[in-house]
Amino acid sequence: MIKTDILIIGAGPTGLFAVFEAGLLKLKCHIIDALPVPGGQLSELYPKKPIYDIPGFPEVLAGDLVDNLMEQIKPFVPGFTLGERAETIEKQEDGTFIVTTDKGTAHHAKVVAIAGGLGSFEPKKPLIAGIERFENNGLAYMIKDPEVYRDKKVLISGGGDSALDWCIFLANVASEVTLVHRRNEFRGALDSVEKVQDLKNKGKIQLITPAEVVGVIGAQQLSALEIAIDGGETIIKEVDAFIPLFGLSPKLGPIASWGFEIEKNAIKVDNTLDYMTNIPGVYAIGDVNTYPGKLKLILCGFHEATLMCQSAYGRIFPDKRYVMKYTTVGGVIGFDGSKKEAPKAVVKKIE
Amino acid sequence: MPQDIHITIVDREGVSHKVLAPTDMNMNLMELVRSYELAPEGSIGICGGMAMCASCQCYVTSVHELPEISDEEEVMLFEANHTKDNSRLSCQIPITENLEGLAVQLAPED
Numbered sequence: 001m002i003k004t005d006i007l008i009i010g011a012g013p014t015g016l017f018a019v020f021e022a023g024l025l026k027l028k029c030h031i032i033d034a035l036p037v038p039g040g041q042l043s044e045l046y047p048k049k050p051i052y053d054i055p056g057f058p059e060v061l062a063g064d065l066v067d068n069l070m071e072q073i074k075p076f077v078p079g080f081t082l083g084e085r086a087e088t089i090e091k092q093e094d095g096t097f098i099v100t101t102d103k104g105t106a107h108h109a110k111v112v113a114i115a116g117g118l119g120s121f122e123p124k125k126p127l128i129a130g131i132e133r134f135e136n137n138g139l140a141y142m143i144k145d146p147e148v149y150r151d152k153k154v155l156i157s158g159g160g161d162s163a164l165d166w167c168i169f170l171a172n173v174a175s176e177v178t179l180v181h182r183r184n185e186f187r188g189a190l191d192s193v194e195k196v197q198d199l200k201n202k203g204k205i206q207l208i209t210p211a212e213v214v215g216v217i218g219a220q221q222l223s224a225l226e227i228a229i230d231g232g233e234t235i236i237k238e239v240d241a242f243i244p245l246f247g248l249s250p251k252l253g254p255i256a257s258w259g260f261e262i263e264k265n266a267i268k269v270d271n272t273l274d275y276m277t278n279i280p281g282v283y284a285i286g287d288v289n290t291y292p293g294k295l296k297l298i299l300c301g302f303h304e305a306t307l308m309c310q311s312a313y314g315r316i317f318p319d320k321r322y323v324m325k326y327t328t329v330g331g332v333i334g335f336d337g338s339k340k341e342a343p344k345a346v347v348k349k350i351e
Numbered sequence: 352m353p354q355d356i357h358i359t360i361v362d363r364e365g366v367s368h369k370v371l372a373p374t375d376m377n378m379n380l381m382e383l384v385r386s387y388e389l390a391p392e393g394s395i396g397i398c399g400g401m402a403m404c405a406s407c408q409c410y411v412t413s414v415h416e417l418p419e420i421s422d423e424e425e426v427m428l429f430e431a432n433h434t435k436d437n438s439r440l441s442c443q444i445p446i447t448e449n450l451e452g453l454a455v456q457l458a459p460e461d
Contacts, residue, residue, distance in 0.1 A: 045403045118397055124461065127432050159429050187426045246430040249404060249461065250397060265393025290392075296399075 002079060004030035006312055007099055007109030009086045009255070012040025014286030014301030015115035016069040021309040023076030024327070027316065028335065030079035030107060032086045032099070034120035034253075039066035041117055044248070055299060065298075075334025081105050085120050087254045095281055111281055111312040114267065115305070116288040118250035126157070126244050131216050138222025139242050149241055151175045155225060157213050158245035159183060164192040166245065171204045178206040178237065180213055180227060213242065258282075266290035274311030275304045281315060283308045354448060359413075361456040362389045372446045380455065381407035381442035394460055400442035405431035407441040408458035415453050417444055433458045 006022050008015045011033035019029040037043050039062075047063035054060055060068075084101035089112065091097055099107045123141035125131070131139065143149075143166055154174040156163050159181040165188075167179050179196070186193050199205040208227060214234065215226030222242055228234045252265060260277050261268040267284040269275045271291035275283050285308050286301035294300075313322060331341030353375035360383075361367045372383050381396045384407070398404040402423040408431055411417065417439065420428070424443045428434055438458065444450075 041398075045398060046401060049401065124430065124432075160426065182429055187422065187429070249406075264391065 001098075002030055002081070002105065002107045004028050004079060004107065004109050005316060006030075006111045006113055006309070007032070007097065007107050008078075008113045008115055009033075009099070010040060010115035010117055010286070010288070011035070011038035011080065011082070012115060012117045012286065012301075013042060013065060013069060013298045014117075014305050015040070015113070016066070016073055017302050018113055018115060018285065018305035018309060019073040019076050019078045020069075021306045022312070023073065023335070024325070024330070024332070025309055025313045025322075027309065027313060028078075029076065030081070030109070032081045032084060032101060032107065034083070034085040036083040038070060038080065038082070039063070041250075042066050044121055051298070053297065053299060075332055075336055075338045075340070077335050081107065085253060089258050089282070091279070091281070097281065110316050111283070113305075113308055113312070114255060114277070114282065114284040114288055115286045115301070116252070116255055116284075117286060119252040119255075119288070120250065121248040122251050122253070123244075124246040124249050126213065126246060128214065128216055134216055134218060134222040134242070137220060138218065138240060139216070139244075141244060143243060146170060146173055149174045152240035153238065154178070154241045154243065155180060155213070155237065155239045156243045156245060157181065158247075159186045160245070160247060161188040161192060162247075163245040164188040164196050166243065167205055168192065168195050168199065171199050174241075176206070177204070178208060178239070180208045180211050182210055182212055184209045208237075213244070216242070252288075255288075260284070264290050266294075273307075275308050276311065283312070356446065356448060356451040356453075358383065358446075358450065358452075359454040360384060360387075360389055361412075361454075363457050363459060372450075374446055374448050376446075378446050379442050380409070380444040380446060380453075381440070383446060384441060384457065390457060395457070396442060402427055402440055402443055405440065405461055408433065408438055408461070409441045409455040410435055410437045410458060411439055411453070411455050412437065413452060413454035415450055417450075431458075432461050 005027040006029045008018055008031045011031045022029050042062035049062050050059045084103045086099050087102045088100045096110050097112050150173050152174050153176040155178040157180040170177050200207050211227050211229045213225050214228045217224040224236050224238045226234050267289050269284050269289045275285050277284050285304040287296045333339050355371045355373050358372045359369050370387050395407050397406040405427045424440050
């Protein structure tokens with residue numbers, strides 16, 4: 001069991017900065033995120049976009065802001081559980097919490113801070129009647145282990161990077177790879193598009209465009225797909241596996257059923273004090289929360305994270321006296337033994 | 352003096368709203384829908400207007416000259432559900448004076 005002071009759910013900018021503010025208070029943090037890399041939306045959606053409203057940064061690329069935050073929190077050695085989605089929360093008799101992920105990793109924390117942003121990114125599912133019953137029976141929305149497709153007949157649909165990349169990869173694994181896309185044009189890295197073209201010319205990938213999978217056929221196991229070509233004629237194609245890759249969209253997910261007051265697809269918090277939810281000891285900070293006048297801005301998330309940490313400190317150490325200390329005064333004393341502080345001024349007479 | 356324009360928006364429940372839209376606020380159609388709360392918060396404009404999700408998809412039902420579809424917008428529309436020939440991402444339509452009388456319908460939630 002992973003043990004920590006503050007368990008942060010969500011490795012976006014707000015969750016990352018909370019590690020820093022907690023660290024100044026000597027509180028240890030551990031972060032869970034469903035994505036395999038830290039940064040949340042900034043890494044997943046727009047790493048190359050410039051942001052102009054981070055105080056003190058006239059312009060910073062989203063990806064660079066994440067890198068900077070990771071550097072800033074390094075002295076406080078946060079733990080990470082990445083690529084796993086927080087699934088359940090259980091309050092213990094002593095007021096602490098156990099949060100368990102979809103992969104069964106358990107985390108024991110004194111305080112939980114939900115910095116879940118828009119929610120966890122989940123694959124978009126195409127609207128095809130009866131498609132659900134083939135999930136894990138020939139239908140998958142993401143590829144976890146490509147070996148599953150060895151010597152199988154695979155059909156991928158989608159026109160973006162992940163559809164192209166997996167077609168290229170599976171061309172050497174599967175016995176047959178078919179790519180179906182609504183348009184003739186594909187959008188991806190230039191060399192991926194060219195590679196798919198090359199594999200098609202060599203007969204290693206079959207392309208069906210413009211076309212769309214409109215029906216799923218099979219008893220227990222998926223055995224064939226119905227494909228409408230150019231909105232007209234339909235063909236039946238025998239397959240062992242169907243992988244629609246239509247990108248990811250954020251969903252509030254399991255945290256929606258943890259017993260919070262939900263309003264406007266967000267968690268209601270007390271904004272007059274510390275951004276605590278209706279469950280004492282559980283806070284919600286950043287885009288995932290709502291209160292009168294809420295603005296979903298990174299800079300607001302930073303502020304919320306800071307006040308949350310002060311309140312968490314009071315909960316964890318109710319009897320300790322404490323006043324906020326400026327980093328210009330106290331410096332940054334890392335858990336890794338590092339110490340940053342302002343250079344001392346000298347007092348010396350000038351002759 | 353920039354003029355406000357009239358835009359008709361049919362919400363996801365099929366109710367039609369004729370609203371006034373400012374042309375001098377650097378606003379787009381998705382933001383207009385949000386400002387009048389014609390779709391629940393969190394169900395439209397999820398990516399904030401970067402053409403990185405399709406939550407603000409709408410169908411344009413009037414004849415107006417609209418800005419061309421960018422590559423980014425096209426990619427999102429390729430992969431969105433419920434698309435039609437007149438689908439657009441409303442966040443990619445800035446509110447300008449030539450859009451007086453524009454009529455759109457919000458696409459169902461993806």
